[in-house]
Amino acid sequence: MSLQAEWLDIGPVDQLPALGARTLPVRGGREIAIFHTANGEVYALVNACPHKAGPLSQGIVHDTTVTCPLHNWRISLVTGQALGSDVGCVPVIPVKIDNGRILIGRAAALAGVV
Amino acid sequence: MIDKPHLVVIGNGMAGCRAVEEILARDADAYRITIFGAEPRVNYNRIMLSPLLAGDKGFDDIVINDHARYADNLIDLVAGDAVVAIDRSAQTVTARSGRVEHYDKLLLATGSDPFIIPCPGHDLQGVVTFRDMDDVGKMLRAADAGGDAVVIGGGLLGLEAAHGLALRGMKVTVLHLMPTLMERQLDEAAGWLLKEALEARGQVILTGADTAEIIGHGRVEGIRLKDGREIPASLVVMAVGIRPNVALARDAGLAIGRGIHVDDHLVTSDANILAVGECVEHNGLVYGLVAPLWEMCRSLADGLVAVPSGYTGSVTSTKLKVSGIDVFSAGDFSGGAGCEDIVMRDASRGVYKRVVVKGDRLVGAVLYGDTRDGNWYFDLLKRQDDVSDIRDALIFGQAFASGGGADANPDAAVAAMSDDGEICGCNGVSKGKVVSAIVGGAVTLDAVRACTKASASCGSCTGLVEGLLSLTLGDAFAGERAAPTVCKCTSFTHEEVRRLIVEKALKVIPQVMQALHWTTPDGCASCRPALNYYLLCAWPGDYVDDQQSRFVNERMHANIQKDGTYSVVPRMWGGITNPRELRAIADVVDKFKAPLVKVTGGQRLDIFGIRKEDLPAVWADLNAAGMVSGHAYGKTLRTVKTCVGSDWCRFGTQDSTGLGVKIEQMTWGSFMPHKFKIAVSGCPRNCAESTIKDFGVICVDSGYELSIGGNGGIKVRVTDLLCKVATEQEAMDYCAAFIQLYREEARYLDRTAPWVERVGLDYIKQRIVEDAAGRETLRDRFLFSQLFMQDDPWAKRAAGEDYKLHQHLAEIRPMVPA
Numbered sequence: 001m002s003l004q005a006e007w008l009d010i011g012p013v014d015q016l017p018a019l020g021a022r023t024l025p026v027r028g029g030r031e032i033a034i035f036h037t038a039n040g041e042v043y044a045l046v047n048a049c050p051h052k053a054g055p056l057s058q059g060i061v062h063d064t065t066v067t068c069p070l071h072n073w074r075i076s077l078v079t080g081q082a083l084g085s086d087v088g089c090v091p092v093i094p095v096k097i098d099n100g101r102i103l104i105g106r107a108a109a110l111a112g113v114v
Numbered sequence: 115m116i117d118k119p120h121l122v123v124i125g126n127g128m129a130g131c132r133a134v135e136e137i138l139a140r141d142a143d144a145y146r147i148t149i150f151g152a153e154p155r156v157n158y159n160r161i162m163l164s165p166l167l168a169g170d171k172g173f174d175d176i177v178i179n180d181h182a183r184y185a186d187n188l189i190d191l192v193a194g195d196a197v198v199a200i201d202r203s204a205q206t207v208t209a210r211s212g213r214v215e216h217y218d219k220l221l222l223a224t225g226s227d228p229f230i231i232p233c234p235g236h237d238l239q240g241v242v243t244f245r246d247m248d249d250v251g252k253m254l255r256a257a258d259a260g261g262d263a264v265v266i267g268g269g270l271l272g273l274e275a276a277h278g279l280a281l282r283g284m285k286v287t288v289l290h291l292m293p294t295l296m297e298r299q300l301d302e303a304a305g306w307l308l309k310e311a312l313e314a315r316g317q318v319i320l321t322g323a324d325t326a327e328i329i330g331h332g333r334v335e336g337i338r339l340k341d342g343r344e345i346p347a348s349l350v351v352m353a354v355g356i357r358p359n360v361a362l363a364r365d366a367g368l369a370i371g372r373g374i375h376v377d378d379h380l381v382t383s384d385a386n387i388l389a390v391g392e393c394v395e396h397n398g399l400v401y402g403l404v405a406p407l408w409e410m411c412r413s414l415a416d417g418l419v420a421v422p423s424g425y426t427g428s429v430t431s432t433k434l435k436v437s438g439i440d441v442f443s444a445g446d447f448s449g450g451a452g453c454e455d456i457v458m459r460d461a462s463r464g465v466y467k468r469v470v471v472k473g474d475r476l477v478g479a480v481l482y483g484d485t486r487d488g489n490w491y492f493d494l495l496k497r498q499d500d501v502s503d504i505r506d507a508l509i510f511g512q513a514f515a516s517g518g519g520a521d522a523n524p525d526a527a528v529a530a531m532s533d534d535g536e537i538c539g540c541n542g543v544s545k546g547k548v549v550s551a552i553v554g555g556a557v558t559l560d561a562v563r564a565c566t567k568a569s570a571s572c573g574s575c576t577g578l579v580e581g582l583l584s585l586t587l588g589d590a591f592a593g594e595r596a597a598p599t600v601c602k603c604t605s606f607t608h609e610e611v612r613r614l615i616v617e618k619a620l621k622v623i624p625q626v627m628q629a630l631h632w633t634t635p636d637g638c639a640s641c642r643p644a645l646n647y648y649l650l651c652a653w654p655g656d657y658v659d660d661q662q663s664r665f666v667n668e669r670m671h672a673n674i675q676k677d678g679t680y681s682v683v684p685r686m687w688g689g690i691t692n693p694r695e696l697r698a699i700a701d702v703v704d705k706f707k708a709p710l711v712k713v714t715g716g717q718r719l720d721i722f723g724i725r726k727e728d729l730p731a732v733w734a735d736l737n738a739a740g741m742v743s744g745h746a747y748g749k750t751l752r753t754v755k756t757c758v759g760s761d762w763c764r765f766g767t768q769d770s771t772g773l774g775v776k777i778e779q780m781t782w783g784s785f786m787p788h789k790f791k792i793a794v795s796g797c798p799r800n801c802a803e804s805t806i807k808d809f810g811v812i813c814v815d816s817g818y819e820l821s822i823g824g825n826g827g828i829k830v831r832v833t834d835l836l837c838k839v840a841t842e843q844e845a846m847d848y849c850a851a852f853i854q855l856y857r858e859e860a861r862y863l864d865r866t867a868p869w870v871e872r873v874g875l876d877y878i879k880q881r882i883v884e885d886a887a888g889r890e891t892l893r894d895r896f897l898f899s900q901l902f903m904q905d906d907p908w909a910k911r912a913a914g915e916d917y918k919l920h921q922h923l924a925e926i927r928p929m930v931p932a
Contacts, residue, residue: 010924019636019662022923034923038636055678058666058726060639067639069666069674074639102923113928 007096007103010034013042014100021057021066023047024104029113032093033057034102035077037064043077044095044104050075050088118146119218122207124197124362126151128160129391129407130223132542136415138187144419147189148215150207153246154194160246161404161540164271164435167250167278170617174885200366202384219418222363222374222382222389226356226402231266235328241350244275256349257282264288264337264347266325268295270434272353273312277436279349280317287345288312289323289337291354299432299443303466304482311439311464356402358393373400378424379417380410390414396427403430408542431492433485433539438618440481442488445495446470447478456509460484467509474502487511489578493535528581537582538568538575548579552586559583600862601640603632608644608861615652623649623660637663644862647749650785651857654899661916667747669919671907672729680729681722683746684736685782688756688775688794689717698739702732716753716791718744726920733908742906745782749862752791754778755803759796759813768813770796773842777811777849783903784853784896787860787869792849805833808856808866809849814838818845822852822878823870831867834875837883851882851889854896 016022016036024032024044033047033056043064047057054070064077074083075090082088094105121137123130126149134147151157162176184191195209200220208214228243230236242252256263257279265276268290280286288295294305295312309319324340328350336346358373369375369383373395380388380396390410392402401407406428413425431444447470458467463483469491470478475498479491490512494501501508507515512530531537533546543566556562562579563569569576600608611630620626623645627637637645642663649657667673672680684699699719703711710722724732733743746752754777757763759770774794781792793802794811804810806826810833812819817840824833836852839845855878860869870878882889911920 008926010926015918015923017662017918020919022918022921024923024926026926026928028928029926032926052676053678054676055674058670058674058678060642060665061662062636062638062642063634065638070676072639109926110928 006106007098008106008109010102010104012100013097013102016042016102019061021059021061023055023057024109026109026113029110030091032104032109034095034104035061035066037061037077042095042097042102044093044109045075045077045080046091046093048090049073050082050090051086056090118143120216121145121147121219121221122215122217123147123149123221123223124207125149125221125223125225125391125393126153126155126157126191126193127223127225127391128157128404129225129393129411130221131157132408133221133223133390133411133414134189136411137419140415141419142187145219147187149184149189149191150195150197150209151191151193152196153248155247158247159540161435163244163247163250164274164278167244167253167275168281169278172888173247174888197362200362200387202366202387205386218386220387221414222387222393223391224359224362224389224393226358226392228352229355229357230352231325231354233325233327235330235334236352238328238330238334238350239332240330240334240348241328241352244271244351244353245356253279253349253351254282257284259348260284261348262287262336262346263349263351264345265351265353266337267351267353267355268292268319268321269298269353269355270296270432272351273308274435275351275353276312276317279351280315284349285316285318287318287320287347289325289339289345290319290321291324293321295319295321296432296434296441296443299480300441300482301447301468301480303468304441304443304480307464307466307482308434308439308441312436356392358395358400360393363389363393371395371398378413378426379422380414380425381417388414388418396425399427401428401430403432405430405536405539405542429492429496431488431539433488440483440485442481442485443479444488444492445476445478447480453477456505458509469508471501471505471508474500474505476501476508489531489536493531496535497532528578529585537578538566541567543568545582548582549586552583557583557587600644601638603627603634603637603641604630606630608648611645612648612652612858615648621649621653621657623663639665647785647787647862651899654895655902661919668749670726670729671733671743671747671911672724672726673747675722677723678726679722680724680726681720681746682724682729682732682736683714683718683720683744684741685744685778686718686741686753687778688754688771690771690775691718694739695741698736698741702735705735706732714746714753716746717755718746718753720746727922730912730914730917730920734912737906737909737912743908749786749788750784750790751778751781751786752789754781755791755793755807757794757796757801759794763796765799766796766813767815768796768818768842770794770802770811770813773811773813773818773845774802776842777846780846780850780897780900781853783905784857784900785903786853786857787862788865790853790856790866806830807833809852811845811849817841820845820848823866823875825865825867827865829867834870836875836879847889847893848882850896851892852878854892854899855881857896857899858892 019038021033021035031047032044035043047055049056049068051073054068056066058069059066065074067074073086080090080092093108096103159176165171195211197207198210199208206214206216228245242249263279263284263286265272265288268288276286276288294302295308326340327338329336334350336344338344360370360374363374364370374389374393376389376394376396380390382389391407409428410425413423416423434441453470453472456469465483468480476494481488504515531545535545537543537545537548547566548568551562551566556565569579618629620629626645646660646663661669672682706728708721708723712720714720754774756771756774760766791807792809793804793807795802795804796813804812806824810821817838819838820836821833822836825831
């Protein structure tokens, strides 16, 4: 794999629970949460709620939203924005599915790696 | 006291008791009252037998007057002793036991008997009618054995019997002589829609079916029709009609026709004898429905102890009590000269409406599929209102006809009703009566139910009562309307969702959301856990828990902390531990470098700072030392806190530790609306703080004081004393029953404290203390559900189940540029 590849293959989609999430640590960077919605779409966010850095991967997924397990902030999986009256945003990592494999955007995933 | 005239009532049914109520309401001191009943029971609501059979209600739910009610009013109830003779010249009645009572006034409320088709085999075992509690008992026993049932009669009663038996698992065939079902109440179109709907539910409906013979040897085995067809059956229900019970009146020489003749004040041909209900004939008419009975009782009481009003006959309406099928009819729709029909159909919604107008008056209405306007039509019909102004919009219902259109205030319907318009058909309660109760201080739904009985039986008029509350009280009610919806995804309350899950047999979350019109595709973080709980509680052993609808702690079987790590609490039964457990905990702390171990308020140890990846390994180590999950993270039993009790303490009165351990072993693992804490203290010094727990036991010399609904949280609440019991076993039985009641009736996320405050201590006492049989069934249901819950979740995870929840999907290790 070229160092310059735009997409990183992180594994097969069937390793994600329906309506759930799994984690993807990034050495030297910020852990990523990979979400699976009811209709089979996959999204990725930095695994830290904009409120108190709660692990979004452990929240309840509904529609294209995850509710943070610490204080029930609702975060859009599509935009990373907090919903409702809360204000805040978590970085979104581009995801695509290719042949049953999950690919995430390399640049966004490695953002902040020191 | 002795001077009061004596009123003797024959018949402890709905008519007899209602007449007495109406008399007492007007003048409680006018008469000394004795009531004779043939059934050995207190008075119950006979029209609720159908919901009883269908399992929507229990016997206690349909009792109208309990023994205390009779005692409070100094009424002498002679249950199970039928009157066999009336001596009009001596003014006495004689009961089967030989008891003789002199009367000044005699009231006959002997009701009616079911009509039995005199075909061969009608006296076989397994042939029953559908008239009283004994009949329901026979039908329930037959349903328990399963098999085929035949119901003869496709009228109101027959269809309700068939529905109940089908819900109880029997394969039901309905035989109806006429070509359409309920032909006296429905027209052909509505009858056909009804037949389709019942067939879609698996019932076989044979119209034009004439019974020739019931076959069997000693017991019923089937039925043969006149056309030769045979249908197997282990139960045959005859529901072909009723006939007024006039035997006593005839023997006494009173004037009778089809029923006992009465005048407008319900007086028979003997001025000292009155009659009311299904046994009477008034102006040539005999009634078999409940509403006319209420009207007769009012006129009777007016005539006897107040200003005579005079009964002028009743216009009747009919509603079928089959859940999910809405049918309403009132008045005359047979057509005829000068009648015009207005019909509306909406096939996709399965709606059929027909109103019949004669001149400028409404004379009849048949509604199928959408019966919301039934009361309005019935009101127009009874008042004989001129409908010419609203004729064009009549068929679209009240909202349109009153000019409101689509955004009309839903309360407008009830506002437009007249004061004597009927709100509650089950209990014959008018709008005026409900409003005066509200004005008189009954400002909640429960209070209105308690003092008027409106909406207290089948509940279908609850919306109307709420409408009246909000109309009468304005904002004072809107703010107070206590039942919240589950969440923004639905307009149903918790109670409604729970009831519908059972009624519609909904088994999985997506099915609930579809059937109850959820407004979101897959719910939200509020309703998903609630539905998961309600389903698990409704279908123990059947329902498969949905991990993705569990809050993180319950999914991970540990408590999430602010840094995303978890804390782990192994169970210590009754707060007792030993060196082996303590060593295992110490080893786990060392091995996984847990930064903190803390003694909890619930008498156990909490290990902090465990990463989710390490949880299965931690649990494996704890399991190896014999420890299981303490469920410190769940909506479930947390701990049973104990003191050392009589084994060690010089003040201890009982073995509080031993009892605590037993209770914890009985209750651990149960899934509940919220967390649940128990404590057992060995003496009233209460060292285990039993009085701030959900269920607290305080041991005393003579037994165990049980108390409930305590809380040591944000709002401290001291428990209420439930009762005192003598033995450990009783303490455990009451505990199990209380937990099950809480599981079945509290809203998800209700602690026991607010729940007990909402439903009232009296209610809990009635269910747990006074109703011994009910307590036992609650306990049994709890123990049954525990068969499926007492599985250590840690052991399964330690063995690899759901490993994906603990392991990363992958890891990214960027190559460091040279």
